[in-house]
Amino acid sequence: MPNGKIIEPRVLKGFRDSMPENEIRKKAIIAKLEEMFSSYGFVPIDTPVLEYTEVLLGKGGGETDKQIFHFKDNGEREVAMRFDLTVPFARFMAAHLNELPLPFKRFHIDKVWRGENPQKGRFREFTQCDFDIVGVDNAEADFEILSMMDASFSMLGIQGYTFHIAHRGLFNAFLSHLGVEEKAVEILREVDKLRKVGAASVKESLTGITADEAKAEAVMRFITKDDQQEPFLETLQRLAMLAGGENEHTARMRKIYGYLESAHIANHFVYDPSITRGLDYYTGIVYETFLNGLDQFGSVCSGGRYNNLASLYTKQELPGVGSSIGLDRLMAALGELDSNMLGDSRAADVLVMVMDEELRPWYNELAAKMRGAGLHVDLYLPEGKKMGVQFKYAELQHIPFALTCGSNEHDAGKVTLKDLRSRETRQMVTLDEAVKTIKEGLA
Amino acid sequence: MPNGKIIEPRVLKGFRDSMPENEIRKKAIIAKLEEMFSSYGFVPIDTPVLEYTEVLLGKGGGETDKQIFHFKDNGEREVAMRFDLTVPFARFMAAHLNELPLPFKRFHIDKVWRGENPQKGRFREFTQCDFDIVGVDNAEADFEILSMMDASFSMLGIQGYTFHIAHRGLFNAFLSHLGVEEKAVEILREVDKLRKVGAASVKESLTGITADEAKAEAVMRFITKDDQQEPFLETLQRLAMLAGGENEHTARMRKIYGYLESAHIANHFVYDPSITRGLDYYTGIVYETFLNGLDQFGSVCSGGRYNNLASLYTKQELPGVGSSIGLDRLMAALGELDSNMLGDSRAADVLVMVMDEELRPWYNELAAKMRGAGLHVDLYLPEGKKMGVQFKYAELQHIPFALTCGSNEHDAGKVTLKDLRSRETRQMVTLDEAVKTIKEGLA
Numbered sequence: 062m063p064n065g066k067i068i069e070p071r072v073l074k075g076f077r078d079s080m081p082e083n084e085i086r087k088k089a090i091i092a093k094l095e096e097m098f099s100s101y102g103f104v105p106i107d108t109p110v111l112e113y114t115e116v117l118l119g120k121g122g123g124e125t126d127k128q129i130f131h132f133k134d135n136g137e138r139e140v141a142m143r144f145d146l147t148v149p150f151a152r153f154m155a156a157h158l159n160e161l162p163l164p165f166k167r168f169h170i171d172k173v174w175r176g177e178n179p180q181k182g183r184f185r186e187f188t189q190c191d192f193d194i195v196g197v198d199n200a201e202a203d204f205e206i207l208s209m210m211d212a213s214f215s216m217l218g219i220q221g222y223t224f225h226i227a228h229r230g231l232f233n234a235f236l237s238h239l240g241v242e243e244k245a246v247e248i249l250r251e252v253d254k255l256r257k258v259g260a261a262s263v264k265e266s267l268t269g270i271t272a273d274e275a276k277a278e279a280v281m282r283f284i285t286k287d288d289q290q291e292p293f294l295e296t297l298q299r300l301a302m303l304a305g306g307e308n309e310h311t312a313r314m315r316k317i318y319g320y321l322e323s324a325h326i327a328n329h330f331v332y333d334p335s336i337t338r339g340l341d342y343y344t345g346i347v348y349e350t351f352l353n354g355l356d357q358f359g360s361v362c363s364g365g366r367y368n369n370l371a372s373l374y375t376k377q378e379l380p381g382v383g384s385s386i387g388l389d390r391l392m393a394a395l396g397e398l399d400s401n402m403l404g405d406s407r408a409a410d411v412l413v414m415v416m417d418e419e420l421r422p423w424y425n426e427l428a429a430k431m432r433g434a435g436l437h438v439d440l441y442l443p444e445g446k447k448m449g450v451q452f453k454y455a456e457l458q459h460i461p462f463a464l465t466c467g468s469n470e471h472d473a474g475k476v477t478l479k480d481l482r483s484r485e486t487r488q489m490v491t492l493d494e495a496v497k498t499i500k501e502g503l504a
Numbered sequence: 505m506p507n508g509k510i511i512e513p514r515v516l517k518g519f520r521d522s523m524p525e526n527e528i529r530k531k532a533i534i535a536k537l538e539e540m541f542s543s544y545g546f547v548p549i550d551t552p553v554l555e556y557t558e559v560l561l562g563k564g565g566g567e568t569d570k571q572i573f574h575f576k577d578n579g580e581r582e583v584a585m586r587f588d589l590t591v592p593f594a595r596f597m598a599a600h601l602n603e604l605p606l607p608f609k610r611f612h613i614d615k616v617w618r619g620e621n622p623q624k625g626r627f628r629e630f631t632q633c634d635f636d637i638v639g640v641d642n643a644e645a646d647f648e649i650l651s652m653m654d655a656s657f658s659m660l661g662i663q664g665y666t667f668h669i670a671h672r673g674l675f676n677a678f679l680s681h682l683g684v685e686e687k688a689v690e691i692l693r694e695v696d697k698l699r700k701v702g703a704a705s706v707k708e709s710l711t712g713i714t715a716d717e718a719k720a721e722a723v724m725r726f727i728t729k730d731d732q733q734e735p736f737l738e739t740l741q742r743l744a745m746l747a748g749g750e751n752e753h754t755a756r757m758r759k760i761y762g763y764l765e766s767a768h769i770a771n772h773f774v775y776d777p778s779i780t781r782g783l784d785y786y787t788g789i790v791y792e793t794f795l796n797g798l799d800q801f802g803s804v805c806s807g808g809r810y811n812n813l814a815s816l817y818t819k820q821e822l823p824g825v826g827s828s829i830g831l832d833r834l835m836a837a838l839g840e841l842d843s844n845m846l847g848d849s850r851a852a853d854v855l856v857m858v859m860d861e862e863l864r865p866w867y868n869e870l871a872a873k874m875r876g877a878g879l880h881v882d883l884y885l886p887e888g889k890k891m892g893v894q895f896k897y898a899e900l901q902h903i904p905f906a907l908t909c910g911s912n913e914h915d916a917g918k919v920t921l922k923d924l925r926s927r928e929t930r931q932m933v934t935l936d937e938a939v940k941t942i943k944e945g946l947a
Contacts, residue, residue, distance in 0.1 A: 133575070
């Protein structure tokens with residue numbers, strides 16, 4: 062393979078390697094989220110990274126989106142890499158309807174690819190974390206998704222997070238009441254830009270769309286909360302009045318809110334009528350999640366209720382409610398907040414150092430015993446290296462403890478343990494004592 | 505999006521969905537392997553799925569292999585999906601040499617893609633599990649990889665597995681002694697086919713390659729063990745004699761074997777001189793792993809020592825030793841052996857059934873409390889469904905327990921628990937007692 066020419070080991074624009082420190086933390090966060098989802102009875106699925114372009118985009122490969130990685134495979138099939146986890150899930154539900162329980166509650170945490178121009182914090186390869194409940198349209202399912210979101214953020218140790226929630230049905234009822242329902246899709250897409258472009262710009266666009274400044278003003282009034290502290294149910298009542306009175310949507314919202322109160326988590330939710338989620342398939346609750354003081358990261362968890370997941374692939378109606386966490390963005394935000402929240406990134410709990418090459422079989426035995434006691438144990442492999450080199454190796458990998466044993470320890474059946482952070486040494490103790498000290502030091 | 509036309513929800517040839525039962529088991533096996541690798545001080549990394557074709561193949565995109573998924577992206581770059589985890593790892597090492605500790609011990613468990621024609625049990629998208637130690641060339645590192653392989657297979661509960669191990673250096677020494685060293689690459693590639701095509705066919709090919717039947721016979725004698733029970737060190741001694749005497753390779757093998765004996769795992773290893781691994785970059789130990797009685801699955805874990813991982817990208821020599829588990833193949837083999845070994849596939853430990861819609865807030869509370877006690881709890885979401893429907897839902901998801909509580913239980917502050925496997929019922933017990941019964945029933 063080598064012909065003398067060295068190839069530059071570069072990666073593609075918008076792609077990146079994940080170094081051990083990042084990957085250890087990412088895996089730990091994913092494991093915690095998976096355990097949380099499993100504790101709610103959600104199950105994992107997986108779908109192919111490559112699918113027929115037609116299946117992913119709902120049309121042939123002619124005018125495919127520039128944002129999608131797509132190509133002709135060796136069998137002349139038009140194929141594309143998945144750009145989200147929702148479309149493959151819809152295809153999956155349609156393909157396996159007869160085998161699956163309904164409601165079906167699944168999670169899927171994996172990579173997706175988009176060809177968009179990389180900006181700060183945006184990549185062409187990134188990890189999404191999706192969870193959905195499909196096959197039931199009621200307040201109980203809406204509450205379960207919200208409850209699981211709250212439990213997940215709380216479990217990650219995040220102190221300040223707020224779920225901004227609204228109801229697409231109520232917004233549509235308002236637009237009907239205002240007599241602009243046929244412009245609903247355009248209007249909600251404009252409103253969705255509010256955070257990005259500001260109120261003045263949105264109002265101008267709305268005036269253009271409705272050709273009626275008074276109506277544009279009415280929409281602005283609906284989506285604006287003058288009092289940010291306005292209690293949830295008061296906002297809801299005010300909006301109901303603007304929309305022509307109470308309806309099924311306000312009733313749904315009240316029921317959901319009742320459950321949130323019973324669960325003592327209502328204080329994490331605000332009714333935010335400016336939330337619409339640009340996509341037109343949402344029909345019920347919609348929400349975005351902001352970490353307090355970290356608005357620059359945008360929403361780290363968004364979603365809502367849709368009335369028909371898989372209409373592209375099946376005639377069976379599949380209502381659902383779901384949510385997606387942008388894992389890379391969440392990790393960036395947590396790192397900004399407090400890097401301790403990302404968890405440890407040590408390569409091992411303890412390094413068994415090699416003071417005497419003759420004692421390797423004993424070092425192997427010590428390592429095996431400590432592994433048996435549940436510790437992560439690295440054993441220094443190169444031969445004949447000085448202590449200083451071995452300490453450097455431990456430091457570079459954030460390994461907090463080292464076992465430094467020579468023939469004295471071996472002959473006495475004891476070990477010597479060094480805490481590499483405090484530089485404290487426990488000389489000639491039993492292996493059990495050393496294990497105990499390490500575990501206490503890590504707790 | 506729907507225009508009335510229904511698109512068939514099909515997947516590409518050689519690709520497949522992973523259903524919850526499979527995905528739950530796969531995740532559990534991966535989690536166990538990751539914990540094992542971490543306990544040896546190995547760290548995870550991740551690399552992009554897409555890379556420059558030139559970087560992955562070591563040449564331009566002109567005559568790329570048919571087995572690779574490659575294409576021009578929207579920026580006219582020649583890109584390809586990774587076809588293994590070794591080449592991206594080599595590129596990663598070269599790119600990050602200055603940031604990484606040496607030796608560097610990493611694992612990487614993820615999907616790779618190959619366009620080969622799908623056969624029984626072969627797919628175009630599959631999961632590899634790689635682990636390598638880079639930056640050190642000694643018996644200690646060789647032993648650590650073998651020891652970790654043994655610990656992993658033992659931990660998975662597999663009773664009968666055998667590591668077939670050989671030494672490429674010793675084989676080359678033999679070929680030199682025989683005077684056919686310039687044909688070494690061709691010869692080892694032929695020998696690698698032994699299991700597939702049989703001895704007669706290999707011998708015929710070898711006669712062609714060496715143009716000397718006596719030499720072909722000598723090679724056959726070297727790679728053939730007449731006595732399958734021949735002890736490891738006796739095989740080694742016999743091969744050393746055929747290769748012209750003891751050398752650095754036999755010394756290395758003896759040292760490794762000494763460590764295996766000290767660790768009491770030598771009985772899982774046989775010296776199998778027919779193992780060569782077709783690829784020419786191996787220079788030291790090579791090995792394949794077979795599950796007893798399941799030869800049809802081939803090797804489920806293979807690898808060896810190479811003297812230069814990243815020569816394509818850097819002039820720094822990076823010797824290493826590594827191994828790759830074919831996870832899909834391993835799971836297929838385990839399922840054939842004893843599906844219990846694949847672990848549980850239940851969607852939850854217990855289903856909270858809904859006997860009375862008015863009691864939903866209490867059911868939510870029961871579910872939350874049981875989650876707090878560490879259980880995986882599903883709560884039935886649809887309204888007004890009969891018990892029979894709810895039991896069916898539990899059964900379809902292999903949920904072993906159900907809480908069946910109405911207003912009697914609620915008013916008494918008790919619960920009723922059903923074991924859905926034995927149909928035993930514990931009526932009017934405390935929630936704590938129910939949790940205890942469930943945990944005992946799952947243990």
